[in-house]
Amino acid sequence: MNSRRKILLVHGIPDVNGEDTLKLVVKTLSDHLNMPDLSVADVSRCHRMGSIKSGKQRAILLKFKQLSLRNQVWYDKTKLKGTGITLSEFLTRDRHAIFMEARQRFGVSKCWTKDGSIFVVQSNGSRRRIVAKSELDSIPCGSDVQRPAPSAVVASSAAAPPKSRPAALPAQVNRSRRIVKK
Known part of the structure; x- marks a missing residue:
C-alpha cells in the first residue's frame, strides 16, 4: 500500500x-x-x-x-x-475484497478506508481496524442481522447440502479469547 x-x-x-x-x-x-x-x-x-x-x-x-x-x-x-x-x-485486490465484504455486512455508513486501512464501526460503537478477512469474520454483526447459533449451523449442515445455507451467513464459531501469561 x-x-x-x-x-x-x-x-x-x-x-x-x-x-x-x-x-x-x-x-x-x-x-x-x-x-x-x-x-x-x-x-x-x-x-x-x-x-x-x-x-x-x-x-x-x-x-x-x-x-x-x-x-x-x-x-x-x-x-x-x-x-x-x-x-x-486505490486498494490492493485483497483489501478491496475485504472492504466490499465489510460494506455488505455492516453497511456503507459503518465502513470506510483511510490511508489504505479498513475501518468498521462495531455494534458497541467502537471503531476497529481490519487487516485480514479472518478479523472481519470475528466481528459480530449488530442486532439488525440475525445469525444462527453455532450449534444450529452445525446441525443444519449435517442434514442439508452446503448450498442451502445462505451465502451472507457464513458458519462462525464464537470462541473465548486466549489469555497469555507473561
Whole structure:
C-alpha cells in the first residue's frame, strides 16, 4: 500500500472520445472542491482504468506528486455529494475484497478506508481496524442481522447440502479469547 499512498480513483466522469483525461479531472475537481490552486503540474500520472464497455464509465487513476495535496482532495470529497462523482482509495485486490465484504455486512455508513486501512464501526460503537478477512469474520454483526447459533449451523449442515445455507451467513464459531501469561 505504500506505493499507492498518493493515488486516488475518481469515479463518475463520463468517457469522451479524444479527451484529455488529466485536464478534465483537474478542472472537475478544482471546480467542485473549490480548489483553484489545483493544477495539471500537481499530478504525476492520470489515466483511465480498464477496458471500454458500453454503458459503463471507467474509473480514472490520479497520482499526485505530493501526499499533502492528495490528502486535501481526499478530505474535501464530501463537497462532491450530489454531483455523481466519487473518490476512492486505490486498494490492493485483497483489501478491496475485504472492504466490499465489510460494506455488505455492516453497511456503507459503518465502513470506510483511510490511508489504505479498513475501518468498521462495531455494534458497541467502537471503531476497529481490519487487516485480514479472518478479523472481519470475528466481528459480530449488530442486532439488525440475525445469525444462527453455532450449534444450529452445525446441525443444519449435517442434514442439508452446503448450498442451502445462505451465502451472507457464513458458519462462525464464537470462541473465548486466549489469555497469555507473561
